[in-house]
Amino acid sequence: MLAAMPTAPVPPPAQTTAVSRDRGDACPGALRLHAANDGALARVRVPGGVLKIDQAVALGSAAHELGDGELHLTSRGNVQLRGLDGDSGGELADRLGEAGLLPSRRHERVRNIVASPLSGLDGRGYTDVRPWLRALDDLICGSETAAGLSGRFLFALDDGRGDVAGLDADVTVRAMPGGEAALRIGASGHLVLVSPQDAPAGALLAAEVFMQASRGRAWRVTEVREEAQTLTAEVIRRLPHGRAAAAPSWPMGEQPRPGVIAHPDGGTSLSLLAPLGRITAIQWAELTTAASSELRLTPWRGVVLPAVPADRLADLATAGLITEPTSPWLGVGACIGRSGCAKSQTDVRADAAASLRAGGGLPAYLSGCERRCGRPPGHHVDVVATETGGYRVSVRRDGHTGAATVIDDPSHLAAALAAARTDDTDD
Incomplete structure (x- = not known):
């Protein structure tokens, strides 16, 4: 693996930041709890x-003994514990540390890494990204510059x-x-081609270049999007053997479908989804009992159990987890809503459950207020609760929101x- 790159100052280009943050990043973590309407909230980063x-x-025990007993999956494959007592932060940190979930307390909020959850299992893809994942996490935890990233900054290993x-x-x-790897900063049309061995260090270098160029005043690369090409050029300048390439039209794959995942050698893994990302204590116990070696949480609020026989699927379905690709829950998400959040206009989760119909189509996300916490990227149906108790429904495509249909009656x-x-149709 390539060693961490030198971090000489990047000459900041003119008007580097499109958005300059004048306050600190308040993104919750495992050590910085967030005061929610239903108690304190902890967000535990789980790289990949x-x-x-x-x-x-250990996470299940912490949720049961310190919180509301449930585990809430996020759109980055992380876990939130809710309903915590405001004084439980120290005990939670001790438990997570003993379990190896806090390898660096200074970096715990910036270990945001999503990775292809079926990598190394189903024979698809060009490489197994798990070595990248372990190496990148180690490099992040060892970087002083990376400690200054916001809790919203995201790495993806595909x-x-x-x-x-x-x-x-x-x-x-x-x-x-x-055999090569392509590194992209934000949505830039420019790539850096590197060897697989250099990929983790290149990813960290890109984050460090962003931090130095923005002087820490931006949280996401989208806030400096007009200078993404400049950042890419700086990464190429510093990265040995890295070379520029135009970004191709990358075909986008789908999330793992619920059910049995066949292996090329005849084995199987299981893919499951949690309704609205909420996993009860009983469901979590079923998952940990069925798992053979590890659990892989997905950015689509699901769980993959590697190397588990297909006959275990029935027990997980009985526990209330989604195991069928035809489930009406597929593609439906929602924020915590009322009563978990004081800003929510209504109980969006109850309305989501009451509004399910088979058929699927575009993903749909229900938000209790205009903040739209947890809303997914890409094409989706944007459903936002209004102050009058109804909803505003619109389709969001290519970053643009179409005309809204206003629903006064949730029924x-x-x-x-x-x-x-x-x-x-195109909006």
Whole structure:
């Protein structure tokens, strides 16, 4: 593996930051709890979503003994514990540290890495990204500059299938045919081609260049998007053997479908989804019992159990987890809503459950207020609660939101949601 690159100052280009933050990043973590309406909230970063079984058991115990008993999956493959007592932070930190979930307390909020969850299992992709994942996490935890990243900064490691390459990460590394890796900063049309061995260090270097060029005044690369080409050029200047290339039209793959994942050698893994990302204590216990070696949390609020026999799927379905690709829950997400959040206009989760119809289509996300916490990137149906108790439903494509349908009565939401999810017109 290539050693960490030198971090000489980057000459900041003119008007580097499109957005200059005048306050600190308040993104919650495992050590910085957030005061929510239902108690304190902790967000535990799980790089690549990979949990050893003993780590998963420790998280389940913490949720049961310190919080509301449930584990809430995020759109970055992390875990939130809710309903915590405001004085439980010290005990939670001790538990997470003993489980190996806090390798660096200074870096715990910046270990945001998503990775292709089926990598190394189903024979797809060009490489197994797990070595990249371990190396990048180690490099992040060893970088003084990276400690200053915001809790919103995101790395993505894609094995070539295109599943996490479309998640609007700040730094994306994607395996390419022929053995090379392509590094992209933000949505730039320019790539840095590197050897697979150099990919983790290149990803960290890109983050450090961003931090130095923005002087820490921006949280995401999108806030300096007009200078992404300049940042890419600086990475190439510093990265031995890195070379520039024009970004191709990357085909985007799909998230793992619920059900049995076949291995080339005849083995199987299991893919499951949690309704609205919420996993009860009983469901978590079923998952940790069924797991053979580890759990992989996905950015789509799901779980992959590697190397588990297909006959275990029935028990997980009985526990209430989504195991069928035809489930009406597929593609439906929501924020915590009322009563978990004081800003939410209504109980969006109850309305989501009451509005489900089979058929699927575009993903749909229900938000209790205009902040839209947890809303996914890409094409989706944007459903926002209004102050009058209704909803505003619109389709978001290519960064643009189409005309909205206003629903005054939540009982009419199901029809509007079904129509929007099957809308294949350009807005």
